[in-house]
Structures are given as C-alpha cells and as structure tokens.
Amino acid sequence: MAIHHPPVLTGIEKMDIQNLRDSRKLQSILSAYPGELKLVCGHIHRNITTLLGSVFYQIAPGTSHAVNIDLRVDAPNCLTKEPGEFLLHDLRDGIFSHSTPIGHFDGPHLFYPKKVNPSFYKAEKIAKHSLARLASQGKYRHHHYGAKT
Numbered sequence: 001m002a003i004h005h006p007p008v009l010t011g012i013e014k015m016d017i018q019n020l021r022d023s024r025k026l027q028s029i030l031s032a033y034p035g036e037l038k039l040v041c042g043h044i045h046r047n048i049t050t051l052l053g054s055v056f057y058q059i060a061p062g063t064s065h066a067v068n069i070d071l072r073v074d075a076p077n078c079l080t081k082e083p084g085e086f087l088l089h090d091l092r093d094g095i096f097s098h099s100t101p102i103g104h105f106d107g108p109h110l111f112y113p114k115k116v117n118p119s120f121y122k123a124e125k126i127a128k129h130s131l132a133r134l135a136s137q138g139k140y141r142h143h144h145y146g147a148k149t
Contacts, residue, residue: 001030005042006043006059007023008050010059012071012075013072015077027053031053038056039057042059042060044066045061046059046061046062046066047059061085061086064084066079083102085100086102
C-alpha cells in the first residue's frame with residue numbers, strides 16, 4: 001500500500017506536524033489485515049523504516065533532495081542536497097525494497113572474475129560498444145548525478 005504523508009512519527013518535528021491525520025485509525029485498520037503488508041509513503045524524502053504492530057512502514061527517499069535530519073525541538077525546516085535515491089520494490093517472493101542511488105557508477109565489478117563464463121565479458125563488451133554507438137549518434141547521453149553537461 002502507498003500513501004504520501006507518513007502515519008508514523010520520525011522525530012523530525014517540522015515534518016511530523018504534517019503527518020497523515022487520523023493515523024491511529026489507519027494503523028488499526030492495517031494491523032487487522034491478516035496477510036503480509038507494507039506501507040510505503042513519502043513526504044520526508046528520507047529512507048526511514050519502522051515496524052508498528054504487524055505492519056512494516058517505509059518512508060521513501062527523495063529523488064531530488066532530503067529533509068534535513070535535525071531531531072531537536074523547534075529545529076528549522078531545512079533540506080539538504082543529498083544524492084537522489086528511489087525504492088525498487090520486488091514482490092516476487094514477499095515484499096523486498098531496495099534503496100537505489102540515482103546516477104551512473106563504476107561497475108559492476110565481479111567478485112571472482114576468473115570463475116565467470118567468458119561469454120559474460122563478450123556481452124559486456126557488446127553492450128558498451130552499443131552505448132558508445134548510440135552516443136555518437138546523439139541517441140544516448142551518459143549523465144552523472146550532479147555533473148554539468
């Protein structure tokens with residue numbers, strides 16, 4: 001299940017005052033569900049997880065910025081320009097969520113390269129060549145997060 005405003009407290013006061021109204025009622029309804037349930041929400045732009053009763057709650061990170069972690073009372077409402085992330089949910093065998101940074105990064109690098117079938121390297125070389133060809137045709141542009149292009 002997904003909603004925007006979290007029904008749980010995060011300790012970030014300026015965000016907690018904007019939480020979902022009647023969150024106790026929602027928590028009661030969700031806790032009564034007999035199956036596996038995860039509630040994903042946003043608004044805080046920070047990867048935060050908690051378990052209340054039988055329901056797992058996950059606040060998704062932001063793709064553009066994050067709310068500053070300042071747990072002091074009366075802290076100002078601020079954001080930080082952290083690298084963006086998103087959640088990738090895998091529902092094939094349960095509910096698994098991967099927090100994934102946005103950008104292009106060096107890799108993948110094999111842990112044990114001598115144990116890999118040589119055809120892997122051939123496929124990797126073909127993929128890199130294909131991207132280079134698309135880039136030369138103006139159909140692909142390699143972009144690093146925060147880089148000026």
